Amino acid sequence: MLPTPSTSHVDTNRIYEPAEDSFLLLDTLSSEAETRFLTQRFAGHQPTGHYDDSHPSPLVLEVGSGSGVVLAFVTAHAHAIFGRADVIALGTDVNTFACEATKQTVTQACQATKEEDVDGAGILLATLSADLASPIRDGITDLLIFNPPYVPSPAVPELKYFKPGTGITDTECTSRTFEEDSHLLQLSYDGGVDGIEVTNRLLERLPDLLNLARGTAYILLCAQNKPGEIMQRVRGWGDAWSVAAVGHSGKKAGWEKLQIIRIWRG
Amino acid sequence: MKILTVNFLTCAVKACKTSSLSFPLHFKDAELEQSDIEYNASFLRNILPRIDWEAFKITANELGFTTVPSEKPTISAPTTDLSTPDIVNTTSHTEVSHDKVMRDLHTLLLETEVREGKMVCGNCGHEYRIKEGIANFLLPSHLGELSPFILVIFTLHLRLDLQESASCLLSSQANLWKGSWLIGCSLTEHGPSEGYSVKVHVWRRPQMEH
Numbered sequence: 001m002l003p004t005p006s007t008s009h010v011d012t013n014r015i016y017e018p019a020e021d022s023f024l025l026l027d028t029l030s031s032e033a034e035t036r037f038l039t040q041r042f043a044g045h046q047p048t049g050h051y052d053d054s055h056p057s058p059l060v061l062e063v064g065s066g067s068g069v070v071l072a073f074v075t076a077h078a079h080a081i082f083g084r085a086d087v088i089a090l091g092t093d094v095n096t097f098a099c100e101a102t103k104q105t106v107t108q109a110c111q112a113t114k115e116e117d118v119d120g121a122g123i124l125l126a127t128l129s130a131d132l133a134s135p136i137r138d139g140i141t142d143l144l145i146f147n148p149p150y151v152p153s154p155a156v157p158e159l160k161y162f163k164p165g166t167g168i169t170d171t172e173c174t175s176r177t178f179e180e181d182s183h184l185l186q187l188s189y190d191g192g193v194d195g196i197e198v199t200n201r202l203l204e205r206l207p208d209l210l211n212l213a214r215g216t217a218y219i220l221l222c223a224q225n226k227p228g229e230i231m232q233r234v235r236g237w238g239d240a241w242s243v244a245a246v247g248h249s250g251k252k253a254g255w256e257k258l259q260i261i262r263i264w265r266g
Numbered sequence: 267m268k269i270l271t272v273n274f275l276t277c278a279v280k281a282c283k284t285s286s287l288s289f290p291l292h293f294k295d296a297e298l299e300q301s302d303i304e305y306n307a308s309f310l311r312n313i314l315p316r317i318d319w320e321a322f323k324i325t326a327n328e329l330g331f332t333t334v335p336s337e338k339p340t341i342s343a344p345t346t347d348l349s350t351p352d353i354v355n356t357t358s359h360t361e362v363s364h365d366k367v368m369r370d371l372h373t374l375l376l377e378t379e380v381r382e383g384k385m386v387c388g389n390c391g392h393e394y395r396i397k398e399g400i401a402n403f404l405l406p407s408h409l410g411e412l413s414p415f416i417l418v419i420f421t422l423h424l425r426l427d428l429q430e431s432a433s434c435l436l437s438s439q440a441n442l443w444k445g446s447w448l449i450g451c452s453l454t455e456h457g458p459s460e461g462y463s464v465k466v467h468v469w470r471r472p473q474m475e476h
Binding site for chain 2: 055056057059085086088090092094096099100103118119123125126127128129130131134135136137138140159
């Protein structure tokens with residue numbers, strides 16, 4: 001069992017707290033089957049030990065990184081998960097507080113790994129406040145992880161922008177802060193009709209975002225997102241793409257039943 | 267935000283993505299800070315193939331680093347295990363200078379962070395703020411600040427009895443332009459007999475990913 005990154009510094013009044021879905025991602029990414037898949041896919045050098053220019057450092061992007069627990073887990077345990085530690089990581093979130101939290105979670109977790117094994121962890125490049133992967137160049141992402149807002153809701157809330165550090169402290173403006181916090185949390189849950197509107201926007205760009213040789217994505221879905229239909233749609237992208245359900249948990253009949261699908265080239 | 271990051275970024279505006287001017291984004295008023303990361307030759311060697319060198323040279327130059335080699339350093343392939351820091355242990359002159367180049371790159375790519383400043387798109391001119399090391403790529407419609415996209419502002423003075431036809435006119439215009447244009451107005455009442463003035467804003471709808 002790889003240790004779960006510490007998120008004790010995360011303010012869960014305004015940032016999605018690691019929950020069953022986050023832990024399902026950790027369990028799936030560190031499962032024997034997935035580490036075998038990832039290690040083979042990202043093998044850094046051929047068995048002879050030759051340096052291979054066509055297998056550079058994997059770039060990991062987590063979209064909507066929240067507390068940062070998943071990105072920290074993957075980056076800090078890069079050697080265990082990918083069979084190589086030279087992983088470079090990026091995180092995005094619409095919530096600037098989440099960007100700050102992710103940065104701290106990943107940095108701390110990598111530091112903890114380095115105390116055991118100096119070359120065991122990857123490097124966090126940046127966390128960016130962004131809508132999905134909007135500022136990320138096409139074709140550079142090797143591994144994309146997305147735990148979306150998947151709860152069915154009448155609509156996806158429109159993003160209101162609240163600037164941290166405006167000088168308005170909690171005590172001076174409690175009600176506004178509470179409203180802001182609720183809004184930020186709502187953004188991390190509400191997925192619109194069937195809980196799939198935000199995921200659909202990411203899926204539309206996914207074939208462009210992912211690297212043509214190594215691109216792989218892990219996306220978490222709940223039963224009401226109709227995972228079967230989504231997998232069918234991915235199969236429609238053509239023979240270059242594959243999709244498989246690689247992890248699940250939760251109540252058998254309830255809508256909260258969670259699933260993780262892996263989408264990859266090849 | 268590490269300097270290397272900008273090599274993987276482009277403008278968040280969808281229409282800019284096809285323009286070569288949107289990459290790399292250009293740093294403006296950047297405040298830098300150094301972090302301390304242990305030099306790892308094989309890590310750096312595996313990052314190098316990922317880097318768009320022309321774009322990186324532009325970035326480095328804008329930040330005042332003028333010693334970046336004009337060509338991407340060629341990687342001397344180790345014949346033994348990758349983890350052996352073979353470059354460091356050699357003594358020949360070229361390899362020593364190669365090691366210096368690699369260490370300088372390590373410092374610039376992985377240890378140098380942009381703490382404050384802006385990144386500017388060369389195509390649309392949009393400026394993305396970097397604050398406390400976190401860049402903000404949320405676009406104006408998200409921010410509720412539409413000013414960068416306002417094209418026209420004009421004021422109409424209306425007689426009281428024309429108020430209704432004016433709002434009809436405005437909504438028909440809005441319909442005509444819907445798609446890439448937005449129209450909005452604010453109404454000021456001047457007094458019971460003096461009518462209204464209407465300030466009209468017309469702006470381009472920010473093009474985002476859908």
